Structure formats: C-alpha cells, structure tokens
Amino acid sequence: MTQSRNLGFIGLGSMGSAMAPQLLKNGHAVIAYDIHGAAREDFAAAGGLTGDSVAEVGDRSEIVFTSLPSPQIVRDVAAELAETRVRIMVDLSTVGSRASMDATIALAGRDKGFADAPVSGGRAGALAGRLTLMLAALPAVQEEVAPLLSHFGKVIPVGARPGQAQTMKLINNIMSVVALAATSEGMAMGVKAGLDPRVMLDVLNVSSGQNSATKDKFPRAVVPRTFDFGFATGLSLKDVRLCLDEAQALGVPMMLGNLAKTMLDITAAQFGPDADFTMMARVVEQWAGVEIG
Numbered sequence: 152m153t154q155s156r157n158l159g160f161i162g163l164g165s166m167g168s169a170m171a172p173q174l175l176k177n178g179h180a181v182i183a184y185d186i187h188g189a190a191r192e193d194f195a196a197a198g199g200l201t202g203d204s205v206a207e208v209g210d211r212s213e214i215v216f217t218s219l220p221s222p223q224i225v226r227d228v229a230a231e232l233a234e235t236r237v238r239i240m241v242d243l244s245t246v247g248s249r250a251s252m253d254a255t256i257a258l259a260g261r262d263k264g265f266a267d268a269p270v271s272g273g274r275a276g277a278l279a280g281r282l283t284l285m286l287a288a289l290p291a292v293q294e295e296v297a298p299l300l301s302h303f304g305k306v307i308p309v310g311a312r313p314g315q316a317q318t319m320k321l322i323n324n325i326m327s328v329v330a331l332a333a334t335s336e337g338m339a340m341g342v343k344a345g346l347d348p349r350v351m352l353d354v355l356n357v358s359s360g361q362n363s364a365t366k367d368k369f370p371r372a373v374v375p376r377t378f379d380f381g382f383a384t385g386l387s388l389k390d391v392r393l394c395l396d397e398a399q400a401l402g403v404p405m406m407l408g409n410l411a412k413t414m415l416d417i418t419a420a421q422f423g424p425d426a427d428f429t430m431m432a433r434v435v436e437q438w439a440g441v442e443i444g
C-alpha cells in the first residue's frame with residue numbers, strides 16, 4: 152500500500168464517481184467537489200469528505216485529480232487550483248494536448264506540477280480498478296503520482312511532456328470509432344445477405360477483421376439490442392474533434408477519421424448526443440433496411 156495522502160478529486164461524474172472511491176479504499180483521505188450536489192452527497196455516503204468549491208479542495212489537498220467533461224473546464228479548474236495550496240494537479244479527463252499544456256503553464260506559474268493521465272476502460276473498468284492510464288509529466292511528478300494512479304488500473308508512462316498522454320488517448324479513441332463504423336457496415340452487409348450476426352462475430356474474432364467493436368461492442372450492446380455500452384455519442388464526438396484538430400495541426404491526413412466523425416454527427420443528429428455511440432450501427436441498419444440482431 153502507498154503512504155496515506157491528503158488527496159482531492161474534482162468531477163464526480165460517470166468516471167469520477169467510480170474512481171474517487173478507489174482512493175478511499177486504498178487508505179487515502181479524499182476531499183471531492185462536483186458542481187452537482189447529488190454527486191457530492193453520493194461521495195459523502197461512500198465515506199469521503201466533500202468541499203464546497205474547487206478552491207476548498209485545492210487548499211485542503213497535496214494532489215488533486217480531475218475528471219471533467221471539456222477542455223475549457225479543465226483550463227478553468229487549473230487556473231483556480233493555481234491559486235490554492237495544492238502542489239500537483241493530475242488530469243484524468245480526455246481534453247486534448249493543448250488544454251494540458253495550458254493547464255501546465257497556469258500551474259507552473261505558481262510553482263505547481265501537472266500530469267496528464269487520461270484513462271481508457273470506461274465506467275466498468277473504473278469501478279473494478281482496471282483502467283488503462285496513459286501518463287505524461289516531468290519525471291519527478293511521474294514518480295510521485297504513478298503509485299496513486301495505480302489504484303485506478305495499469306499505468307503506462309508515455310512521455311515527459313504534459314499533453315503527450317492526451318495525444319495517445321485521442322489516437323486510441325479515433326481508431327476505436329473507425330473500427331465501430333467499419334464493423335457497423337460489415338455486419339449490416341452480412342445480415343442483409345443472410346448471415347447470422349453471432350456466427351459472423353465468431354468468424355471475425357478469429358480472423359483479421361477483429362477489432363474492439365467485434366470483440367466487445369457488438370456482442371455486448373448491438374447484437375443484444377441494448378445499445379448500452381456506456382459511452383455517449385457527444386463525448387465521442389468531442390474526442391474525435393480534438394483528434395482531428397491535433398492531426399491537422401501536425402499535418403497528418405485523417406480521411407477515415409473525418410468519415411468516422413460524419414457517422415457520429417449523423418448518430419447525434421438522429422438519436423441525440425446522449426445516445427450511446429453504438430447507436431451508430433442503427434444509422435447503417437436504417438439505411439440498409441436490416442437489423443443486426
């Protein structure tokens with residue numbers, strides 16, 4: 152077990168509400184804040200302390216973790232934390248490398264450290280303490296935060312420059328959406344041609360077409376028609392937009408990435424941004440006039 156620390160946690164949403172209790176379970180004192188009172192009450196019921204503001208959490212913690220929905224909110228929270236007694240901010244959100252760099256600059260101006268540690272594995276992985284965490288920070292900061300991050304899952308250091316882990320995370324997410332789009336098309340085609348979708352997945356999962364959609368999203372959320380994989384179309388669009396912006400800034404073509412974004416745009420227009428992103432399969436189904444299931 153790591154030494155017990157005074158930690159803060161800001162953003163108790165789908166991910167944060169599953170991650171912050173892991174720190175409690177591992178013997179740390181945790182004070183948390185979310186703009187929603189109900190989220191704070193749930194954390195208090197789980198045995199945590201709650202604060203009334205970002206500033207209060209920053210003043211009462213050595214290290215603060217954040218799990219927030221947008222780049223601008225991460226920038227704003229970093230600016231607020233810079234004015235508190237906290238030493239290090241560790242951002243677990245997916246917000247792109249520019250937000251991480253802005254947060255680093257805001258905190259460095261007050262002699263504080265920043266680490267970006269975006270996660271993959273969804274709420275189920277967060278509840279089980281089995282996420283994958285990509286970590287980028289200066290070596291001294293990495294050394295201090297990696298043992299704490301290991302309470303959430305497997306930590307993979309990817310670089311010394313904050314923002315590098317964000318870039319890694321965005322690459323993963325756009326590849327996963329491209330796979331979801333390609334799998335939706337292939338599965339709709341097979342079903343329309345009379346193939347059984349379960350048999351198709353059996354074949355694909357031992358063949359070269361296998362991917363995260365054939366292995367997980369389709370068997371779990373599309374073929375059983377639950378569409379409850381647990382990731383909203385709007386959040387996926389945010390990630391894909393951030394990735395396309397970074398790719399463009401680097402001068403890297405992302406033709407398939409742009410097509411995947413169009414598929415997400417249509418999914419959001421048709422079913423709303425809160426709809427699970429596996430609903431993309433229904434867009435293809437409607438067009439093709441078949442149901443994969």
Ligand code: NAD
Pocket residue numbers: 161162163164165166167184185186187190205218219220221224228243244245246270271272273274381382386
């Ligand atoms: P969410 O919208 O459920 O949670 C965000 C929380 O932040 C909400 O409870 C909201 O009230 C709170 N919040 C917003 N502004 C705040 C502020 N100024 N101060 C304090 N709290 C504030 O989102 P989520 O699904 O938990 O995702 C959080 C981050 O993790 C996002 O960046 C997302 O892209 C990333 N992520 C999500 C998943 C997933 O499966 N849901 C997986 C990996 C990464």
